[in-house]
Amino acid sequence: MSLLEVERLCVDYAGVHALHQVSANIPEKNVVSIIGANGAGKSTLLKTIAGVVKPNAGALRFEGEDITALKPHERLDRGIALCPEGRRLFPELTVYENIRMGAYRVRDRARFRSRLDFLHAVFPRVAERGNQVAASLSGGEQQMVAIARALMSHPRLLMLDEPTLGLAPKLIHEVARLVRTINSEGITVVIVEQNAKLALKISDHAYVLETGAVVLEGKSSDLLASDKVQHAYLGGDSGRQSADTGHL
Template identity: 55%
Template sequence: MLRLEDVTVAYGRVTALKGVSLELREGELVSLIGANGAGKSTALKTVSGLLRPLSGRITWDGEPISGLLPREILQRGIAHCPEGRRVFPHLSVRENLAMGALLRTDSAGIASDLEAMYARFPRLKERAAQAAGTLSGGEQQMLAIARALMSRPRLVMFDEPSLGLAPNIVEQVFSIVQEVRREGLTVLMVEQNALAALSLCDRAYLMETGRVVRAGTGTELLESSDVREAYLGGRAFAA
């Protein structure tokens, strides 16, 4: 479904991805784990077109996408739920959700999906007219997830969905990620809580200093003694 082949990306003179290769199959939940600065978020930004690779190839359903604009990649069914939520603070909750459907033209479908998001996230319905910047961190994360889903994607990329949230909200967020996957969407997730990420995923890639250094099932990485010693802090999540 999605494949990165030997992808290299740089910020000026700093090479952030160094020949990264990975793939996602339809319906999988795949996690990227590793320390801060390992290149995980850069990989997501490159897939979504926010960054251009210096070399390598990214394909979606076998077609190259690394030269496309972000809006063109979104139109092909890849949604990005960014680190730090990145809601539009001065727009209302409803307007933020509408922004998620900006490239769609099926007004009846948009209206139906909006009601579905309100049913899934009742707090967003209660605050539909409220400015997004006044929501709590957890509510903003729910809004960011719902906004991504409003594009009707086939793949959703979550970048640090639990960052800065209270433990009870973290469990809600991971439950939503699981629900999205069970509904048939493919998920690529960057998550600092490696223990939770590996507990949830089908497969995972461990990144260090811009490279993939290990890949396997979530269970395989959970059972690896060196991975456990170096990365598995935090709290597990029961799938």
């Protein structure tokens, strides 16, 4: 069953196609990765789903409801959360205050406390750093806080934009483990990652974007074994880009 349906989405920036006729189905309780080179439109796709960017054409349906015209906070209320690239924490606020910002639409105190307890169990280091200002944390710790903040709204769909960017290898594996832990709680995850091999290893299904268009899609395991993807994104013949469009 599809939780989110993206239909022929188009986004233009100053006459340039950032997204062109992008369609995708995000199955419920799956991990879906979006891979592609810099400038392929990956982050734009997530921002459009979150409502931060308005499409020029196309439609978005969440649980069968057309959400194309909904504002970002209305999408958040329906269970769509975005953890943006670069973490975007409030550096002068404490870890706890940053996390609490993720629950600004939550009015039920019992629900807030339950969610906070869950996050402290999943992110013990975040719990330990609760009274520290965000600016004092390492890059890896800041990323954990950013993910925890996004989870405070109790999303059905969590979108992670470049969660391992700038992290040490050990912390990259920690983020990968967290993605699977989050998904095991029944949360659908869409992950945009420059580390294509990692993204394909931890996801069930994947889409490849090039210059704003979907050029490949299929099971992540199939894409991981594909010569096309190996050559274009996983370290083989780095100068070559996949030119074929279709399913694997």
